[in-house]
Amino acid sequence: MLEAYRRMVKIRAFEERVGADSMSGLIPGFVHLYAGEEAAAVGVCLNLTDDDWIGSTHRGHGHCIAKGCGVEEMMLEIHGKQGGLCGGKGGSMHIADLDKGMLGANGIVGGSPPLAVGAALSAKVRRTGAVAVAFFGDGASNQGTTAEALNMAVVLQVPVLFVLENNGYGEFTAASYHSAGVDLAQRAAGFGLTAVKVDGNDFFAVHDAARTLIERARQESLPAFLEIDVKRWHGHFTGDQQPYRSAEELAAVRLFDPISSFRSRVVDAGLLDADALTAIDREIDELIERSAEIAMAAPLPPVAAVTQDVYVSY
Template structure:
């Protein structure tokens, strides 16, 4: 599928915004501005953007503890995200959820989830709602290679097949579940082939290549919208940082980290679109500057925002039906 210029520009804008956001959060966390625990998505941008460019606000996604990239790719407000991560009033969850629990129902973002394998059952529930109401929508579960081993994930995939739900299971295989290598922890060479065993349409794509992810997602999402049932996509990618900020990464060699930086999906995207004369370097450079300014403004807004009021402590704990 040949993408037009506005789509290419938007793809790069979202990927660059994720990268700028993550690099800034990394710096601010190390400076002591951000409480809690933070897991960065840098290096995996082509995955979230390649999938979410096909979605609108009425489609659903479920995310992981490494969820900033999914939020931005789905269109969540960057200032609201930054306030949430800083633990300030005005954050997307009132400043009470932090990095691992960002949600924005208005954008179809069901929430980041600190429980490994926690979001596939939630996404299946959303997909069941879509089918029950006969909507031409989809629900997408983003999980890592670690969650591919969880019983919750197996049950969710099986139920999606049995009920013929419009669910897409995206496995971002970055090679590590925390610090444990996928070759040790996953008892199969291919996560996609394992998913196919549940009856899913499944394929594996190169997560460095936005265009490969975009095409695989297009096929799966179009099939789901048309009533063709669930799919699985294994995206093989590399995270540029450790499991969390501060992870010494003793389990990774310097050569591997250098290769990860060399295989940067943003660089690969730029080289392709510039080389094919589909976009000009000046257009992409302007996006770089715009993203830097947007994230800088979000940081200032977060730093100047007050913390949640003490009266908010016990709100949003239970939902009354």
């Protein structure tokens, strides 16, 4: 439980700092913040090891941290600096760390499901015992790549878990408008997948559901689908003024806070000590501040690096 809290707080603090630096013009390119959705990534990834694989989305910082990627290396990457996880050339939407089983954040909507199916097929053929997880949003649920991946996972019976983080918006468009049939878990069940829906404000509900489906995939090579209801605290990207959301909705979204919910629940039940959690808050604040300072002071990649990691000779 302490590790769950630490990872969720690390995601929140990281996103708050990245969001502020992005709005100040210190970070190049677009940034898509994960704040408000922390229990989804952490609840799933705490059931995984470094040998398991995840595929992410354009809103991928939370998945990276939940899977164990280093925040200093992530901060360097987002700032476009040497020492970043991708040499400072990938940026926010293309962070990857294969040592941690992180196949990469992805600017392609619906890009992670087929990647995860491929990783799961590899694990099955090689008998490694690994599981693959595809994170994607409600907007990606309407992509052909996602439908093909769901079908292929069932046909091939591979150990993959599809995790739909339903924050109610595909970029600026409400799911009630962009999706024919709002029950996306039911749509997945139509492919023959075991499909479960949980509240993303409840870390324990996410963790327990993910644990059951991941262990089932690991032991029986059976794919599954987990829909997590989450709330996006910020706009589609930093700077998005969100005219498509009412003031009442934006205020209500902040009441959906998985970290506060977790903290209240474990402290009230006497499971964890409030002072221990506050100490974690301070520890993480110092880590994020130090990482940001290192990133801003670090040099840019050399010009000669522009062709590195672009082409591979097989």
